[in-house]
Amino acid sequence: MSQLVTARIRSTAAKLGLPHLAESLNQYVERAEEGKLGYLDFLDLVLAEELAVRDDRRFRQGLRLSKLPHHKTLDDYDFSFQPELDPRKVKDLATLSFIEAKANAALLGPPGVGKTHLAVALAVAACRAGFSIYFTTLDDMVRQLKTAEAAGR
Template identity: 40%
Template sequence: MEKLRALGLEYPAPALPELVETAARDDLSPLAFLDLLLTGHLAREDERRVATMLKLSALPPGKTLEDFDWGFQPKAGRPQIEVLSTCQYLRDNTIVLFHGPPGVGQSHLSAALGVQAIKNGFSVAHFVLDDLMHVVKADAATPPARLRARRYFNCALLIIDELGFRPLDHIEVNLFLRRVSTRCERGSMLLTSHKHVRDWPEIFAGDEILTTAILDRLLHHVAVVHIDG
């Protein structure tokens, strides 16, 4: 068992007696036993990876597709969500936009898709818009080369929740436009908003020109999930 640990195979070491018993009971060949041992090790490593990535993502806990009450919110578009859960939109660098009135489950579903992304090997960063703007403003003078270390910059999926709960000022809108432009070149985003896009000038300081510039970037390659109340 010490040799297994020396090889970095932490899982099989304590489980080895049980694995040997299983192999003897099922009359496994040496290759089949090795496959059983390595399968268990890889499963444990993946559990550790997912746990670490969930912690780094800042996703709210307990928000999974399995926990979502589809009976309570039958208009949530389950077939569309199930397609998104395959994470093909991440491979295609597609933007996902949830919109609908407050309380319909947008935040839960966006977080749940973040969990699915991590399970599929993608890095995720989750922000409520206010928190993101706080970080972005602090980084306003940071050189682009140093921004590459920021999770909102280098993650595969950036989730921005609660877009529109408060209006942004002009400085924030310009910073948001800059970050959105960069993100659209690097990877996917998932946004939630209780406001229809036609009302987005209300979010972005009443500036229709900047709002149009933001929408041009976000809606270029977008999947819209509309949830009725």
Template identity: 40%
Template structure:
């Protein structure tokens, strides 16, 4: 009969293989039954695979940092509805291929919330990607110049969740607005997008340099979407004020 360790290795149960001796010893001490031991052993393998998959998805996502919803300071930004964020964290919006738009001035936590939802999605097994608008435009224009725009579009449509950060910080020319519109159209009702912007929707014509394109983009983005408006002071200004670098509010 084949040795247990050899059998585990041949079945490619790599994580169970590493912890098999420990698990057998614990099972003996706790006097576990066969079913209980099998459950413990397979749980160990699954946990290892899940963690490796999560680490891989987070690495591919290109997140600038990792944040969680639990780390968000709702007391400093009471305009953020906890109930709405709790519903979004359930990830039903991803299953329905809906979008999330986070609006507010710089420094109020838009990117934190976007990343936190992306991390939740990665934990649930979804492919995610994070790009600033500047990086997105650079990537698409380079692909267009090198005649591989279609391939690049496919790569950007593939993730179940795409986070586009800092919409509105830099204006777009007509070519850039057209590329952005093509991406939004490709993902429409197929996959979810989270956008953060410092501009209200009424100013998006100014961002895209064309009111017609802006309206077409908003029509597709907002057809199935949750909008979160954040009003409040910048976290960065708060920290500077605490450090005495700027005057306190009067």
């Protein structure tokens, strides 16, 4: 590919807000040549990669803004630690159907049983699915609500 065309593609990609394409153009071309990709397959590859990079960036930004105390997942949870907890119910929650139904999920139990871990894992799954998340404790939420009420908000 000529340097003029490469420079023009990089410039256009940057103007369109496709920074990964601008940075990785040579690797895409090499992959297309190695795989003898057709035009549509090449375009599909480039767009899929750009979307994956964008989704990953959105996910990392969402986690950063979420104020989660840690970023544990359900894979990190030891269900044998809480034998009375049904893993199927937790995995059902992880489908996030309760969010689509505009419902809440409440995790109740004594201290040290993994409620925060499970809440964080569900939040991470929700963030991965494209939802905005924000972590707070009940104590902090009540304090913020009292402050807002006192300020007339």
